[in-house]
Each structure stands twice: as C-alpha cells, then as structure tokens.
Amino acid sequence: MFSSLKTLKFTFINFNSSRRFCHEITDGIQVYSYRHKHKVPLVLKNPLYSSWYTCGPTVYDSAHIGHASTYVRLDIIQRILRNHFNINLVTCMNITNIDDKIIKRSHETGKNWKLLAEEYEAEFWEDLNKLNVQHPDIKLRVTDKIPEILEFIEEIENKEFTKIGTDGSVYFKTTCYRNYGKLHNVVLDDPSTAEFALWKAAKENEPYWESKYGKGRPGWHIECSTLASLIFGSQLDFHAGGIDLKFPHHENEEAQSCVYHNCGDWVQNWIHTGHLHLKGQSEKMSKSLKNTICIQDLLKEYSSDQFRMACLLSHYRSSIEFGPELMDTADKILKRLNSFKSDVKAFMNGLKVDGYIDEELLGSQFFECKKNVDLALKDDFHTAVCIGHVSELMKMTSKMINSTDNHLSSNSPAFDKVLLQSVLNYIDKLFSTFGISESNSSKETCDKVHIENVIDSIIKVRNDIRIRAKESKNKEMFIICDEIRSKMKENQIEIKDHGNLSSWTKIK
Template sequence: MSLLRRVNFNLSRLSKRTNCHGIKTDINIYSYRDKRKVPLVLANPIYSSWYTCGPTVYDSAHIGHGSTYVRLDIIQRILRNYFNINLVTCMNITNIDDKIIKRSNELGKDWNLLAEEYEIEFWDDLNKLNIMQPDIKLRVTDKIPEIIKFIEEIEKKGYTTISTNGSVNFKTSAYSKYGKLHNVVLEDVSTAEFALWKAAKENEPWWDSKWGRGRPGWHIECSTLASLVFGSHLDFHAGGIDLKFPHHENEEAQSCVFHNCNDWVQNWIHTGHLHLKGQSEKMSKSLKNTISIRDFLKDYTAEKFRMACLLSHYRSSIEFGPELMFAADSILKRVKSFKEDVKAFISGAKIDGYVNEEELRKHFQESRNNIDEALRDDFHTAACIGQLSDLMRLISKTINNVDKKNEQRSSNGNEKALLYAVVNYIDHMLQIFGIGDEIQFSESYDEGRMENLVNSIIKVRNDIRLRAKETKSKELFQVCDEIRQSMRENLIEIKDHGNLSSWSKVK
C-alpha cells in the first residue's frame, strides 16, 4: 500500500469484520490480557468508543494528573486526525467519595460545594493544557438511580454479598476470570470482596436504596456511567497505570457479569507515572510531592509540557525535572529556527547553502514511512519526534553549509516547493499531536461557575415540577413557568422532557 493511502487511512480501508473480534486494523496496541502487542480491533466502522476515568474532585489537579490526560489526549488526536477514526469520548467526574467527605470535614465546607469548585478548576486546567474535552461528561451524583439498578442486576446473578453493616460487595471468587489484567492468583482473592454500595455512616451524605441508606462504591461508578453511554462493549478504556488494579480489574469483572460477556473492554490504555527527578514514587497528594498544574504553568507553557510528554512512550514513566523541560524547550526552538532558515533560503536571503533535491526527497520519504510505522506501533510518539528532529537537522545542515556554495547544482527547480512540503508536513504532524494549536479557553473558571449555578436552578425547578405533577398544584406549575420565563430573559432556554429538564444558551 502506498504511503499516501496509509497516511489517509480510514475505517473504510480496514479488513473485513471477523465473526468474534470486530474489525482489525493495521495498528498494533499493547494488550494487558495477552501481555504483548496485538492488532487494534474496533467494534464497527461508524464510530469508536472511548471512556476515560476522570478525577475525584477534592483538591487541585497536579502535573501527574496532567501528564496522564495530555498523553491520552495525544492518542485521541492521533486516532482522530491521523487515522481518521470517528472517536466518541466520555469521562466521569467522581463527585462523591471518601476523600471528598474527609476534605470537606477538614475544611468545614459542604461536600457538594467543594466538589463543584474543584470540578470547575479541573476543566479549566484541561483547557489551559490544550486538552480536548470529552464529548460526554457524566457526574456520579447525577446517576445514582442508574448505579443502584446496575448493582441490583449483579445481585440477581448471585455475585454479591451483604456485609454486617449493610454494605453490598462484589464476590470476586464467583467470577472465574478475575485477574485477567493484573495476573491475580485466584487463591489470593478467594475471600476478597470490594464495595458496590457503601452503607452510610453518621453525618455522611447518603441516598436511599433497597439495602438502606448509602452511596456507591468507587468501581461501580465507572462501570455504570460507561455502560449508560456505550453499552456492553468499549473499544477503549483509559487511565493511569495505577488504575489497572484494582480499579480497572474490578470494573471489568462487574461489567462482564452485568452484560453477560467475556470481555467488556477490548483495549485498555494505561499511561506511565510521572515522578520527580531523583524520586521513584509517582507524584501523589498523599506523599506531598506534587506540583499543581496552575503552579507549573507559572514557569512553563502548556506546549512545552506537551512536548515533554511526547518525548517518551505513553506507557513509560516520566522523570520530571529541569533537564526534561530543557529538552522539550530545545525541540520547540529547533522547529522555530528550522522554519526561519527554510523561509530565508526560499526567499533568497540565505544564499550559501545547497539542497540536493534527490537526497531530500529520499530522506523526506523515509521519515514519513518511519513516522507512519511508529504511530502504528502502539502510538510511539518519541520515535516520531526523533524522526522529525533528524529531518530538520539534515535540512538545516545543508542549507547552512557554506562549503557547498560553489558546487555545481543540478536541480529540476523543485527544491523550494519540496522544502515547503517538508515544513507543511512537520507543522501538520505537530498539530496532530496538539503542538502549535491555538488554545481555546472555551470554559473559563467563571463560566464554569455559571454553568453549575444554572444546573442548580434547573434541579430545584425540576423538583418543584415533579411535586406539582404529583399534587396537581397550579401554584407550583406557575412557579415553574415563572422560573422558565426568568431564565429565558437571561438567555437560558429550558426544555422539559417527561420528568427531566434540559437547558441551552439562547444565541
């Protein structure tokens, strides 16, 4: 297959669907089940599903989190913009959890307000890092009834136990494939269980259920939310390597039971840890070795951080320090210097150098081939950056080589067009990785607060509306109409759908 056809890869050129495994591509991806690279398999040619485990919003995000989301953003951009795969992405927000409750008690602040504040800050941090926001965002507390139904279905199939305090647990010993991601020896988990529903403790937030007052366990949240969007199959499920066990192992077990399938997720993607230079532990709030994204961006740009993430394979760890950031900065400066040199050479301002068109064409083609192979080899961005750097270095050397100025130059006159083609290609590849984009701050901190305020108003109105329907109260219906009219006057349109309501901005 020609290079042009390979670069313009799309799902219509995939091999035929197999009976069991969907559509195979000519991309290889690391499989945690097989412990080796395998062909990337997608469920259908129309779109591909991607779910990312989002944050537990109890504190500011740090650059360890940032490196995970930047690396996943890079892979998503490659799939979308290089391989032309129609990727639909979803991320959850864990806005109720032990850590949130503990932090709210420490600060003497309502847990819900605390979670809202840090969620707004999280989305703002992602914007500042030029990370594409997910197509679909889901908050745990918005889907409690669905989570309860998910647990009830697992219970019906005989995979749960009830603890003495009323919590509902998943019985791992009943699931024969437990350990498929992490090589857990079944004898070690014969008595191990994890919480699906946590019985409420005194002075903690709770929701009613058939098992009594309580709240969801951590693992069941992602299984339910991802299933609500994508059903019984996920093409991609992503997060940091620390989530592989127990979080993703538990997700896979309970989801396979719920959906009655052998494998819920086809391709797990885990990013390596970021740790400070000289330390072996990952960056963690509990270890107090973190640098917040906001503090980091006071000293470095988002583009330099993204380049730093590109300089290693996404599954590898990142040793963060001045040396790494210097290397990232040097490459970005090299790109700028290279483009200035080429511009000067083409305009005639740089007359000493020489371009051998045949050699340039050969090296350009080799670089394109090598980059294409690297991207198909489990998204090896470090190899791509190396190829781009080598190509720029070779061209800069020739157009700045004064020893060539008096040599006979045999050329078809196309070397300038070819140089432009190289510059365009380098720009294009860097843009695919998210370098050189104009960062769009689509949701500022204040805008995020305003969205939460509108959501709160809609929720209160919806509660009033449900009460009005139950009691057939004209007065309460009138209140709902007045709220709708007031919101419309402030350019917010409310639409009612059965027992739920939605809103949108009036343009």
C-alpha cells in the same frame, strides 16, 4: 440519553445484531494487551465509530502534574487516532463528585461537599484548557446517575454475584467470577479479601441516597462501569487511565461489567499511562506522599507545549522522571522546531541566498521519515521514536538551507521549493496532531523572559552606538539611534539621553 440501562442495552443488542461482520479499519495498528501481555492488532467492531472511556478525576483537591501527564498522554493518543489514522473516536469521561476523599475534605474545611466538588471540577477543566487537552465529547457526573447505578447493582445481584455486609453495604463476590485477575494476574490466598463495595452504607454526617439496601452511596468501581455502559453499552474499544488504576479499579470494573453484560470481555483495549515521579524519587507523584506539584505551579515555570513535548519524549506506558534536564531537552526540541520553520520560510522568501536543496537526498529522507513515523505510531503509539525521525529530517533540511558552499547554485528550481514546503507542511501537521500549538511552542514563560530585561538590553546597545558615534562623529549612527528612540516611543517606551548614559520609562 436513554431512560434506563435496560432500554440502552436492548438498543445496543438490536444494533449489534444488524451488523454481520467485524470491521477492521486499523491497517496494522498494534496495541499492548494486558490480557495477552504483548501487542496485538487493533480491531474495531463498529465501522461507524470507536468508543473511548477515560477515568476522570475525584474532585477533592487541585490536580497535580502526575494527573497532567496522564491526561496529556491520553490526549496525544486520541489525537493520533483521530488525525493520523482518521478514526471517528467518541470519547467520554466521568467526574467522581462523591467519594470518601471528598467527604473527608468537606469535614476538614467545613465546606459543603457538593460545592467543594463543583469548585475543584471547574478548576480541573480549566487546567485541561491550559494544557491544550481536548475535552471529552461526553461528560458524566456520578451524582447525576444514582438511579442507573442502583439498577446496575440490582442486575448483578439478580445474577447472584453480590453479598450484603453487616452494615448493609453491598459487595461484589470475586470468588464467583472465575476470570478475576485477568488484567493484573492477581493471585489471592484468600479470594474473599478482594471483595469490593458496590454500595456503601451511609455513616453518620455523610451524604446519602435512598435505596432498597438502605441509605448509602455508590462504591468507587461501580460508577465507571455504569456510566461507560450508559453511553457505549456492552463493549468498549478503549478504556483509559493511569497505570495505578489497573488494579484494583479497572480489574473490578471489568469483572462486574462482564457479569452485568454477560460477556467474556467488556473492554477490548486497556490504555494505561506510566507514572510521573520527580527526579531522584522512585515513588509516583501522590498527594498522600506530599510530593506533588500542582498544574498551576507547573505552568508558571514552563509552557504547556514544553510539558507536552516532555510527555512525547517517552512511550506512554513508560514512567516519566520529571526535572530540569527533561524540560530543557523538551525546550531545545521546540526551539529547534521554531528555528527550522523560520529557516524554511526565509529560504522560500529568498532571504537565504546561499542555500541549496539536494532534491534526491531530501526526497529520499522525507519518504523514509514519513514511513518510519507511521510505523512508530502503529507500534502502540510510540511518539518518542517519531520525534527522533522528525528531528533527523529537520537537521538535514536545515543543513541544506544554511549551506554556504559557493559551488552550489543559489537559484533552486521551483520543484525544490515545492518539496521543501511539503516537508514543512508535513512537520507542521505532525506536531499539530500531537497537540503542539504553534502559538504556544515559541512562548517563553514569564519567569524566564522579563520585558524589562529586553528593553534594558536594547537601551544598552543603543547607548554603545551613541558613544561610538560621538567618538567618530558619525552622523549615520546618530540617525540609527534616533530611529530606535522613535520606534520605542511608538511602543510606549520613552528614551532619555543623559550625556553618555540613557534611561527609559513607560509612557502612561
């Protein structure tokens, strides 16, 4: 994109100087500020786009559902900003493909570190696809930007914020940065203990790159500062990750980036998602604690929509207690959504003749729901509150559709059907905004529904009809049995009758 950080920095300065105002386009959106410890108005500096950087994975192993909850929740917020608030969001994510953990796993498995990282990165993107998480607009890998990282370090060194360790590693001197701890309120008895590596001297049998400091590789924190700066320059609107990254990773990023860019605040809005932990456990899900469930195993038991709905049912900054109760609740809401859509379509097609739409009541409830959903999303993206309001609207609407009061007219005016369709359109669009996919929301998992069990049930019902037909000598019932056998054969299932019993086989 740019030949160097200096070139990019110059470009951004020229662009910023041509802008004479701070353009607020957020219309009352409030986000939580870790600096102020309360919600503040969301203000975007650029009228053309909003910048978003997400800390990506360290690709040394399969991702687990703790990671999944972070990326799904961040995906939900990005979709809300784009599709509900119409903000032109440009997103970027890094891939950490060189790190202590990657090197350790390489030594343990005997697999080349680069091939190992490539394998798990490919798996990570496939996991995101299965979770219906939109890929970032821009993807950057650490090893592709080593020269830019070294240039970033040298600029910090020029400003006298570094020191060289005995092994040749380069460290950031937190004692020189007076605002250190503004995100985490960290108080250090010995500030020197918070010094962190910008460049790590190579050890024996480790991959390395040449530099003026000697052979080595980047520290963890410097990579995100460099890569985000390469794309977005001296200011980011959003920087996101799990709450476990707030300290030390994001604290260190902010410190070194403010020094590099000579600015008071590098990131305007830090977005941190709460931990996911298994029901009955207080610790976050972590590979080191061996309490993880990989994403592939999750999707064997639940659909991606069920997991996404589970994420929607709490505020993104809250922790998630993962277990059967939460997933059952998520599943019930999705089934309620599908049942509602089915009822509305049946009513619109004249299949529910007893229903009656109270235009005034439905219109009032619809208006209140839209207003409250908008307020909840403006209140730091509170999706759980939205689900509650929409559930109430669906409940009341379904009650009208399924009404059996004889004194109410079954011939609803055309306007009532327009109002009903507009309710359905709104709910469809809202859940689509949240990333709930219609094709997946009604999907049951293979473990829960076996096609053989469904066929067995159909055969049993048909067999019961045959027995009653024989007892009553009812020809019409026999005709129904023949029609079932014919339809099943069209779907490659052959039914054979054996007296009072029946069997079936798949037609090859």
